[in-house]
Amino acid sequence: MERVEGKVAFITGGASGIGFGMAQAFGEAGMKLVIADVNAERRETAVGALSESGFACHGVDLDVRSATSWKAAADDAEARFGAVDILCNNAGVGQGRRTDGTRLLLEATDEELFRLVFDINVAGAFLGVRTMVPRIVARGAAGHIVNTGSMAGLIAPPGLATYSASKYAVTALSESLRAELAARNIGVSLLCPGGVQSSLDTTSAERRNEQLGSGFDREAGFLSNRPINPEMMEPVSVGRRVLRAIRDNDFYIFSHPEYAGLIEERYAAIRRDIGSSAQDGYVDPDWLLAASRNPAYSEDDRSAATAGLR
Ligand SMILES: NC(=O)c1ccc[n+]([C@@H]2O[C@H](COP(=O)([O-])OP(=O)(O)OC[C@H]3O[C@@H](n4cnc5c(N)ncnc54)[C@H](O)[C@@H]3O)[C@@H](O)[C@H]2O)c1
16 A cells, blocks of 8 residues: 555554554554554543644544444444544553563463453454454455564464464464455555563553453462563554555564564474474375465465465
8 A cells, every 4th residue: 555645544552552653653644543442541642642743533442352342443433534444453462470570381371361362462353354354345445454463473482372372373364364355455464573662561461450350460470560661662663664564565564673583493493393294105185285375475475365265
């Protein structure tokens, strides 16, 4: 989508951190901003700040976990600015950390916490696609979807299994979606940031307290009020990179190239362990291999993507 001026961007989790950084960058480019966030106070503050900067901006109430909430938020946004052109599925939560400095191991992770992380990070993005893609298609012009994954959606360090698993899911749904939507002139990008200044620890604790009860946090000993780390990347820089990716229809958006070596390490480990067939002489049939291929991985993915869907 080369020309973005006047386009309507719907940003989930837009009241804080990376989502707010995207809003700033999109506003600078003349886009209309819909700030969709579950926290009313933060949402109003963000809308106030963006409006003061002279950007066209509207706040909508949204809990990404709920299909009903998605419909109401989409209707609200359309009533204010007309059809949405760009969807940023950005709202997310972390899995939390121990106050004593030890990592939250998978075996010690509460079942409800595991489900909450997937509900927001994965089902939230899925419901965004379900709600907005038919609306974007219906209005008949080019569109774009940006899903906020993470470096933790490409590498899974110990002590981060729940969060990483949810972000791997975001990677997978973005990669499939890219091929599914190519023929309909809707670009899909996957944002994979490393460390960015944000309030993720605090807002994740808010979600845990609200959904699981504040007693849960105390029992688990979660660190819930870590201040924003000023050493990390500024969110508006990430936002400007996302803007460039929308204009160029980039697939993966990397703001932190220093992670390339870690991704290569993972790929090398997979390559190393791919050995011979478990059954002597057996290979899967061509049709199964063809169906397993994602044409979006190839350089020239557009016509290939259409072919892959037939
Ligand atoms: N900050 C980082 O270092 C980093 C790195 C990689 C990926 N990410 C991802 O970036 C995204 C944005 O996080 P951030 O770091 O900017 O954090 P943040 O806490 O500053 O912003 C997250 C926003 O999402 C909102 N939110 C949470 N649950 C919601 C829900 N159910 N419905 C609607 N809104 C909800 C919060 O109210 C908050 O305003 C997340 O998906 C996160 O996993 C962050």
